[in-house]
Amino acid sequence: MAHKVKDAVKKFLLLGQCVPTVKQNATKIRVKRLELDENLLMYFRKDEFYYCHDPNKMCKTGDIVLIKxxxxxMTKLITHEVKEVVHPFGDVTDPISGKKVAKERYREDIDRQAELYGKLDSTFDYDKAPPRGWQEGKKDFTSKPTYTKFHVFDENDPYAI
Incomplete structure (x- = not known):
C-alpha cells in the first residue's frame, strides 16, 4: 500500500512552501502531509522536504509553489521541478472568491469602509504599495546565500540559519 502511494506522488503535482536552503543550485520545498497513526487512529502532520530545480529563480522564501x-x-537530491508560484509571500488571495485579503477581511471591504467613514492617515494603501522585492539588499535578504552556522564566532552573520 505504501509503495503505491509513493508511486502516485511522483505522478501528481504537489503544493508546498519554499524554505531557506544551503544548496545554491536548488530550491527547498516543504510539503505538509497528514499521516495516520494506526494505534491512535488519528492523523498527525508530517513535513516532507523536496529539492527542486528552479532555473529561473522564480520562488523566494515563503512562497507557495506547485512542484512536479x-x-x-538531475542529481541525488534534486528530484522535482518548480512549475509555478501560486501565492507569493505576503500577498494572500482567497482561493474560493479570488479576492485579496488583509488579515481576516477582504481588501475591498476595507476600502469601502474607508470611503464611508473617512480614511485615516495611518491606514496602509495596498494599491500604492510596491511589489515584494523592492527592498532587496536593505531589509529583504531572501536573495542572499544562506548557510548553516556550525560554530559561534564573535561577528554575527545575518545570512546564517
Missing amino acids: ALPHK
Whole structure:
C-alpha cells in the first residue's frame, strides 16, 4: 500500500512552501502531509522536504509553489521541478472568491469602509504599495546565500540559519 502511494506522488503535482536552503543550485520545498497513526487512529502532520530545480529563480522564501517530479533525477537530491508560484509571500488571495485579503477581511471591504467613514492617515494603501522585492539588499535578504552556522564566532552573520 505504501509503495503505491509513493508511486502516485511522483505522478501528481504537489503544493508546498519554499524554505531557506544551503544548496545554491536548488530550491527547498516543504510539503505538509497528514499521516495516520494506526494505534491512535488519528492523523498527525508530517513535513516532507523536496529539492527542486528552479532555473529561473522564480520562488523566494515563503512562497507557495506547485512542484512536479522530474522524469529523471538531475542529481541525488534534486528530484522535482518548480512549475509555478501560486501565492507569493505576503500577498494572500482567497482561493474560493479570488479576492485579496488583509488579515481576516477582504481588501475591498476595507476600502469601502474607508470611503464611508473617512480614511485615516495611518491606514496602509495596498494599491500604492510596491511589489515584494523592492527592498532587496536593505531589509529583504531572501536573495542572499544562506548557510548553516556550525560554530559561534564573535561577528554575527545575518545570512546564517
